[in-house]
Amino acid sequence: MYLNKIISGVQYSGQKAYAEIKRKYEIPRLPEYFLHLLQTADSLEIPTEKLPRMGILYVSHLGPMGQIVHFMNDLMDYTPDQVSPKYFSHGVFNAPTAYLSRYLGCHGPALSLCGFSRIIESSIRTAASWLATGSCENILLIFSDEDIPFSQEISSMTGLQRFLPTHALWLSSEPDDPNAKQITADDLIQQITVINQQEQ
């Protein structure tokens, strides 16, 4: 397995940066969290020819929590037949992955993974198994939780350490970037675990 590029601890960029992403990908509107993920992926500058067969792994504790909260508010404030369809479709756990696939043009496998104590190890080993079994030759692996007041409130309520900061990695079965370095799953798990601890 090769690690071509990694971006760690990506913060929300704000409306100006998102305006550029929306222009680049011709997006009329998307929730800010999804734009954050797309911009993060875009920052890896993965060559266009790699994208159609690329696999995507989105890893999160709570997924698109902002949309889920909006949907729950709808359910509490209105009758069930009045809830917003977009909060439902954008609140499913794989909605971020879906939009990454769509706007990057990736037809490879796309998985959305949820977990807490084992998620870093399990997701990296799953990515490595995709490459080893030939399911795809390139992978976009994104770790992220939506940084919103609700998530912060849950964090303080439960004592759970801050949720997953956003990291994005471009992995491949062959070195696809001049700076690519060969890496084992064990070493990558260690690296991401350390980065997470530093960011939290």
Add this chain to the structure above:
Amino acid sequence: MNNEKIYISGCSVNCAAGKGWEEVRKALFAGERGNHRHHQQLNIPFFTLQDYDERGDVHEACEKLCREAVADALKNSFPATGKIPETERFGCIIGTTGDVQFADRSFYEAMRQGTQPPGSIRHFVQDTVAERLIREYDPAGMALTISNTCVSGADAVVTAAHWIKEDLCDIVAVVGVDLVTLMTLAGFYTLSAASTDLCRPFDKNRDGMTVGEGIGCVILQSESSLKRNRQTPFFRLRGWGSANDAYHMTAPHPEGIGLELAIRRALETAELPFSSLAFINAHGTGTPANDACEATTFARLSDHAPFLYFSTKGLTGHTLGASGVIELIFTMICLQEQKIPAGIGCTEPDPAFPVPPVLQETMISAGTAMSTSLAFGGCNTALIVEQAGETCI
């Protein structure tokens, strides 16, 4: 990557059609709808498990079902002990749509009122069900929860296969589970995806899906693990493939490009041609878009050779994240019975389909079949399973 063949050594199932292989087998060929009721306010039907009215907190109920399902499936695999031998490395993957979304309404209400919310959130964020189960079965093992909406269960099977091929595990318990909640009913209703009648997959008058619930568990095991433990293989997972449409958040690609890719990848891993399949247990939700996508894609791949396909969602409803595993088990039942059921709910197939689905119980003579799953976000997964027909002793 190793050359291990992957077998299914045990399974368990619980859905609107019944609980357990035998009960579900009878229901599959009885030609009647499974357990269902009607949501008065939304005016849509939905399929349920038998214990729907006794259920409390949905996350607790889901965890209880997962524990029972894994234990029951392991009893199939290891009838003498019901336990995983110490020599074997174990993994647990759960595919689900709803159990990853913290949708406890009482929690949100308490937060809004500024009162102390119930402890459900602490339990939810401590670990997923899969992570709790692996601590009990094999603390050194691997655990994962996949949430890819309606292909979650099928993708859990694929991921388990990869883990075994990559020599990460010898045995993996794969669970697909979802329970009906107001969130899912209201959500599909507001998307205009839910029919006001029980679904009619592939019918010319179909107008939507019917939400269902259930749980299925299959135990995937490597060939060498079966031999070490002198087990008889049940079925073989012969092939698998996943691909994305990269097209739309809720609608499938009208030409089924992702589905075709997934099916082709499954046939490649199985090293089989499309024509070798005895039948396809289609996703067949009853929505105009899904059923048209599948019918036309199957026909295109068949290259004018005859093929059989049907949907079981008229019996159980759409069990969302559970459907991939439950319908894999249905596929196995049909292979064992050497017959396939008429698709319940389809009385007059859509004349736009190049090939109509099976309308009556039909005998088959081949030992390999495919189950397809499609989902929000353009996800597509195909699984190929065959009768094992051999022993390992």
